[in-house]
Amino acid sequence: MSGMNCPHNIYIHVPFCMSKCKYCAFYSVANLQPDWKKYADGICSELQFWAEKLGRIKIPTVFFGGGTPSLMPTSTFDQIMSCIQKCFDLDENCEITLESNPGTLDANKLRDFVRCGVNRLSVGVQSLTDGELEFLGRKHDVRQALNLLKTAQNMNLRVSGDFIYGLPNHNEKSVENLCKQINQLKLEHVSMYELTIEKHTPFGQMNLNMPDNETMARMYEAIQGTLNLPRYEVSNYATPGQECRHNQNIWWGGAYIGIGRGAAGRPYIDGVWYDEMGNNERFEKISNETRTVEKIITGIRTTRGVELDSYVLNQINTDWIKKHNDLVALSDKYLYALPKGFLILDNLILDLIK
Numbered sequence: 001m002s003g004m005n006c007p008h009n010i011y012i013h014v015p016f017c018m019s020k021c022k023y024c025a026f027y028s029v030a031n032l033q034p035d036w037k038k039y040a041d042g043i044c045s046e047l048q049f050w051a052e053k054l055g056r057i058k059i060p061t062v063f064f065g066g067g068t069p070s071l072m073p074t075s076t077f078d079q080i081m082s083c084i085q086k087c088f089d090l091d092e093n094c095e096i097t098l099e100s101n102p103g104t105l106d107a108n109k110l111r112d113f114v115r116c117g118v119n120r121l122s123v124g125v126q127s128l129t130d131g132e133l134e135f136l137g138r139k140h141d142v143r144q145a146l147n148l149l150k151t152a153q154n155m156n157l158r159v160s161g162d163f164i165y166g167l168p169n170h171n172e173k174s175v176e177n178l179c180k181q182i183n184q185l186k187l188e189h190v191s192m193y194e195l196t197i198e199k200h201t202p203f204g205q206m207n208l209n210m211p212d213n214e215t216m217a218r219m220y221e222a223i224q225g226t227l228n229l230p231r232y233e234v235s236n237y238a239t240p241g242q243e244c245r246h247n248q249n250i251w252w253g254g255a256y257i258g259i260g261r262g263a264a265g266r267p268y269i270d271g272v273w274y275d276e277m278g279n280n281e282r283f284e285k286i287s288n289e290t291r292t293v294e295k296i297i298t299g300i301r302t303t304r305g306v307e308l309d310s311y312v313l314n315q316i317n318t319d320w321i322k323k324h325n326d327l328v329a330l331s332d333k334y335l336y337a338l339p340k341g342f343l344i345l346d347n348l349i350l351d352l353i354k
C-alpha cells in the first residue's frame, strides 16, 4: 500500500433498470426491487479493497452510471458516499454525477440526492417524440423527461441530457429539428448518441431499415451545425467549462477505478498501470505502451486531443499524420482530429498508431 498515489476518479455501476430498452447492450437487469442493502455492502467492500491498495488518495469525481442509478433509494446512495468519504479524500469541488431516467425521480427524491452530494444530473431523455420513445422501449414520455430537466435546472444542478439519433426514419432534417428543440431546453451539456444495433438486443433481431452511412454522416454534421453548444468529444457538447470532468479525465488517459459488476477501471498503483475488470476486484498489470495506445484511442475522440508525451510520441505514426493534414493535426502539446477526421475516427485510429 502507498499513500503517494495520484488522484483517481470513481465510477460506480448500478446495474438495475425498470425494464430493458430495445436497443440496450449495457450490462443491466430489469429489477424494480433489488436487494439494495446487499448491493451497497458489495460496493462498499470493493471501495475498501481499493482504499487499501491506493491509500487515502484524492477523488476529483464520482460518477454513478447504469443501469438506472436514480432507481436507487437515497439511503443506499448515502451509504456509498459515506464509505467513499471514509476511505478517500473527496475534492472540495468533487463532481458527483447521477445518471437518471425520467419516471424514476421526482423533485423530493432529487432534493434528497442533492442533500447527499449529487451536483450533476444526467437525464436519459433520448427523444422528444412520444412515438419514438415507445419504439425505443423507453418507459417514460416526453412530458416526464422535460419535467425532470426543469426540476433539476431549478435546483441549480449541472444538467445533461442524453439523446439518440439515427432511428430508422431519421434524416438530417429531422435531426436538425431535434437539435432546434434541444436548444430551447437551455441545457449546458448534451450527449448525442447514434443508434447502433447490437445483435443480442431486441432491435438486433428485428431487421430494421437503418439510415445508410452517408445519411448518418450528414446527420452528424447537422448536429454540429444546429446545436448551440460546442462539441468537445465525438458525442458530447457543452458550454465551455461545463464538460463532464469525469469522462474527460478518462478520455485523456487519467487513472480511475470502476466499482460494481460490469465496471472497468485503470488504476495506477505505485507507478504501474493496471487493467481492472470490475468484478471481484480482479486486476492485472498493463504496460505503459498498452496504456498509451488506450490513451490515444480515447483522447483522439476529444476536440482537445491527445496530450503529447514521450510515450505518445513513440506510438504515433508522425509521417502518416503529416501527410494527412486534412484529417489530423499536431500542435506543440496535442495531437487532435480535424472535422473531416471526426467523421472517420475508427479508421483514423488504425492509421495513427504505429
Ligand code: SF4
Pocket (backbone or CB within 6 Å): 016, 017, 018, 019, 020, 021, 024, 025, 026, 028, 066, 067, 068, 101, 124
Ligand atoms: S435505461 Fe439505459 S441501461 Fe437501462 S435498459 Fe434502458 S438503455 Fe439500458
